[in-house]
Amino acid sequence: MARLIEELKKLPGIGSKSAQRLAFHILRSSDDDAEALAGAVRDVKAKLRLCSVCNNITDVDPCVYCSSATRNQRLVCVVEEPTNIAAIEKTKHFNGVYHVLHGSISPLNGVGPEQLRISSLVRRVENGNIDEVILATNPTVEGEATATYLSGQLRRTGLKITRIAMGIPVGSDIEYTDEITMLKAMEGRREL
């Protein structure tokens, strides 16, 4: 019991009290439930790996996006983290594939381009039949630096490189918009 509590405490956001409560819940639950949890924990490490094409976390290689016949394999959306894919999938309007960098360029944290999955993206673009690369890194300093670096690396391939729009979020008010976002919204205005 003490060992289980100790192990649970290592999880983020779980303190002594929570770990104890979780441990007692597991103790009281059925043998099947406990076995399912133990199996799921073991499997996540054993079975999940990175997709050899896009570096997304997956249990089949290539991942569901890269192996899909209904998705546009010529449209690649570059994101920082696997979780960003969920945010883009939620729009239900993107039908291309992804490339996960697993981070962004951040010299202050010692993360340079060579620590990210950039060379595999460049190879993929050079080899594959790709029409457009969408740079969907975050609109932060690191994400912008990464997008700028990538556009420099990919420019010589001559294909279409786009950056997602920065601007005022839908449902928001101009009055409460910070000046840099307002500036980007003005710069990024589109003809109707």
Next chain:
Amino acid sequence: MARLIEELKKLPGIGSKSAQRLAFHILRSSDDDAEALAGAVRDVKAKLRLCSVCNNITDVDPCVYCSSATRNQRLVCVVEEPTNIAAIEKTKHFNGVYHVLHGSISPLNGVGPEQLRISSLVRRVENGNIDEVILATNPTVEGEATATYLSGQLRRTGLKITRIAMGIPVGSDIEYTDEITMLKAMEGRREL
């Protein structure tokens, strides 16, 4: 004293307690300060009016933007409220002039196009030498409806009509972006 407290209570966000505190502060302040406050309250109604060109609140007519020789009078930015001008001015990169609608189309609240300063905008566009109209209404249902209506009204003039960018605010994270904003950010992507 009771009359002053009653009058102060009419201000938004000022209750009995606050009104009393303000009244006592005025009582204790110098004659000059009290007179300055009284004069400022009187003047705001007597001297401020709407600019005859852009409907901005101003004490000189035409307003500082419309009468400026250094601003581009051929670039008009349409906003819902006079306060929105401050948000755009803060970017320090917009050098055109404004047109204030004093609201947005909202059928649920009984506000139709005829309640807004739209006819004066159409006249201004038809008469004046204008190159571009930027529709900077809010990215809300009402603001979008107003932008769509305006672009329909102005399209026949044949000039450039643009809409400010909707997208992810600068410094924000894709993971925390709602799906409609994410969709707009993808749709509004720009070539690098």
